[in-house]
Amino acid sequence: MFVEFLDGKYIKVTIITLRCLSGLLKYPLPSLEKNCKEIAAKLFNLLRTYSSSSSQSERGDNLELLMNCYKVISNLIRDVQQFNLNEGKLQVLLHYAEKNLYDNQKQSTAFNLLKSILSRKLSCDKLTDVLAKVMKLSIQADSANVRLQSRQTMLQYILDYSLVEKKLVKLLEFYVMQLNYEYENGRESAITIT
Template sequence: MESHLPSMMHRIANFLKNRLESVRDEARAALAACLKELGLEYLQFVVKVLRGTLKRGFELHVLGFTLNFLLSKFLLNPSSGKLDFCLEDLLSIAINDILSDISEEKEVEKIASKMEETRKQKSYDTLKLIAQSITFKTHALKLLAPILKHLQKQLTPKVKSKFENMFSHIAAGIQCNPSVNQTELFIYEYGLIKDGIKDESPGHAETSTLMEGKQKKDGVSSQIAKSDKLVSVDPRYSHLITEFALGVLQNYMKNMKFDKKDEQLLSMLDPFVRLLGECLNSKYENVMSASLRCLSPLVRLPLPSLESQAEKIKNSLLNIAQGSVTSSNPLLESCVKLLTVLLRSTKITLSTDQLHMLIQFPLFVDLERNPSFVALSLLKAIVSRKLVVAEILQC
């Protein structure tokens, strides 16, 4: 078998160069059948044959499509560690299919409609399949490394959108990866977010001092707060990594059960309060929005850092809301919702000037004709704290 296998695989792969779609489909089916018999440990061998055969023009579209076809056949259910051994080869094909010059042909309707392999970009789904099938602890950073290498040059809006799409699919894959450990994930996310903030605002204080004087002796919160710089990327695009990390964190927290008596969990979440508060000062709206979504469940928990950070978070929320020009702005609504929870859960207060400013927000200006549940909830929280000015009484 060992002597005949290479020539047989090359013969099958050569059929993928055929201009007839039916022939290419049969060749893919044959490759899948071979791989089923050989086992997934032969995937790297098959991939190397494909890369050596499909090198130019339309063949590169066929290469990316075929890889997705094979992975989708053998990775129906998330299973950690299956792709560790050939991660680099798989990522190279997927990323090249998305970012190379030839990838733009998929966006030209006349070209895209000619072939099955150009009608839809399958390599984003390939990245998701890869992300859900690696060992998270040892390969999570290796998953990002080749993508970050491409973030070293000027990005057009179109290419930037491709990066955001890649990160989004990787985040979705990590979410269902069975090897993800809670502590490892928090350390990973904290490090990435910290790196992003540091790159965006080089002058801010080191966030590694975040738990100084407060960290538990179990070392969990200490590990998170003092995580080293995880990635190096052009500071102009570090916010894309921050958005990615916040997205993974938000996805994970959506499915979490928050036990207010679980001291270990609380100690792991506590460092994020200040970190996410700093994200609210970002100049990128996507970073601020994601931070608000991550902070929302945290401010309901008895986290020590809330005592020292609630006032700063409140001021950041007011600054963001003040910059909103329409009442339908999702960012404004998110700020008002979080401010409402802060008023109910912490000891923060609002000065007379801040209350006057709140009433001028678009959300409150036309409250009588267009009642807003979000605005009314905040007013209720304000009144319950007896923080009242004349304008509120008139509402």
């Protein structure tokens, strides 16, 4: 029934369906596991339909639908082991996360999406670019919450991925160098992660 409602003509019904799905994905329900490919296809179709480059499309109900859609995708990646994400779709999600790291309304969704991707140890070239921005945010962000979210994301990456020694040393050197950062909150953030 939920799969059918994702094709609904009414945006409010689709939003409610997404909210329900978000909660249901935490449970190992056989019907969800069986339909996860179809659910994912419909979610990406919703993203394609409702997101665009114009700021008009990301207001009100459209914004709420997009935020819920990304939340469901994050839960799908993190909680449904049968769900596999191909590299093209992973790049689309990483592009979204990268674009919204600096948007106050969408930051938490972007960080949740990144953490879900990292929890499954998914990887592609775009991930390195996005994490480079997250690394800088962990020091330079004005908001304490953004610095915290960035540090948590970077720590998850450092601890969960089997990084080659050279890459790990490079990441740690970055944080050690930030101990001389001009603002105190950036230095504190660097100390916390090292």
